[in-house]
Amino acid sequence: MIKIEHLSYHYSNGEQGINDISIEINSSTSLAIIGPNGSGKSTFIKCLMGILKPQRGSIILNNQNINKLSITQRSQHIGFVFQDPKEQLFKSTIEQEIRFALRKRKDQKDIESQVETILECCSLTSHRSKHPYDVSITQQKFILIGCALGMNQDIIIMDEPTSGMDYKGIKQLAKIVEFLKKEKKTIIMVSHDLDFISEHFENVMIINHHQCIYQGTFKDACRDETVLSQGEYKLPDIARLSLMAKHQLCTTHQEWIELWKKR
Template sequence: MIECKDVCFGYGKTKDTELIHSISLSIEKGEFVAITGENGAGKSTLSKLIAGILKPSSGKITVSGADTAKSKNSELARNTGFLFQNPDRQLCAYTVREEIAFGQKALKTGTEEEIYRRTDSIIEEFGFSPDAAPFSLSRGQRQRLALASIIAVEPKIMILDEPTTGLDYKECMEIMRSVQELNRNGTTVVMVCHDMELVLDFAARMVVLAGGRIIADGETLDIMRSRDVLKQASLLPPQIVQVALELEEKFSGRFDFSDVRTADGLAAKIQEAIK
């Protein structure tokens, strides 16, 4: 579904201005992949390259069979939705109803009646007031509206750039549960994220960048347990994983906490060890 081959990108014309260096990456239909790394690692740049917002300086990216360098953004948008870190960058209508209908009309996803029905369904699902002004909503509600507007066009691929930045826990979970439901229904999700707790809870696969290069790619929990990888990327594991690793070190060879990813799972392992 998504194929990157030897992709490089930079705003200048020389190698020393490159932000992305020879990245090769394949993402299959229905995966939930988190792209992580320290600030400046190239995470957002890579996500925008995959979406076709940026074009590679060299190498090739294909998304659903389309070469992003040769395809119009309007064509790529039929299959790929992109949620910006700041929702204010993609809201443009006067009411919630108009905002959710905007993308559907632009991409001609159906008749006027079909768009009307789909818009009403999304408004009801998210609990919006249809006549509310988007910029009168809270930061979290604006992010949910931006997400709802993308969901309305039913993209095959959803790319999220730090989707929960600035949100409280409740708002964060509302966003992520909506994304998780999309993924369960077959949408491929690529999420740029610095929150390791969130990555562990939702992403099955984790790609780690450092200095514009991929330094690790694999099952999320396996990478979370790799101190060397996290150190290279200036990341800290979630607290549960950290505690599990420390217990393994303290009781070396006696107990196995390698599959622990939740507090309940850790408690169960400790009870088992005590017995």
């Protein structure tokens, strides 16, 4: 479990990043973070990662205060997929990026089979010898996701993974998120894509003006109109239509199809 208490960060130029955010994130749950541009979403997760050192508050991971731990120490527990993939790519081929993520493993056989599995599930097999900068943004994002899969940490944080992705990329990502859920990982994602969140994420936190203005289940957020509208968000199509047509709230395709099976 991650317990965040009164976390605040301001940048050296006095700019507010986040202000007094507290939240508990249970293990093996999924949390989506939404909110306007510049509200502090990326700052918040950079604090979790250790890239930014919060001036106030604490981050407690499995009963241990990790404020003092370096990025490297935290990276044993937390995997991270950046918003801009170019910030994170540095090897000269895609395969080398994946291998770098697997470098701590000892068993060579295991490494070889992992490389193949990861390339396959990220649809990168045929691009393996390409330079990471020579593929599309969607593919660059999958390289990072592949690396996170290789690192195999308990917690995975993704900053707007669906942005700039085509619809097939989003479907692929959906499969990976479902796989991570089955593996009992804790998934934290920043996104504006409510359709994706609705389908795959259990909990949501809304950040506005650097503060947490809502935390709870995504379903509850959909039930109270005032919640999503605070962040200028609209209900996802699936929720809006199910409410309008049948006065029942569906947030996933499975529920939607069930709804139309009932007599």
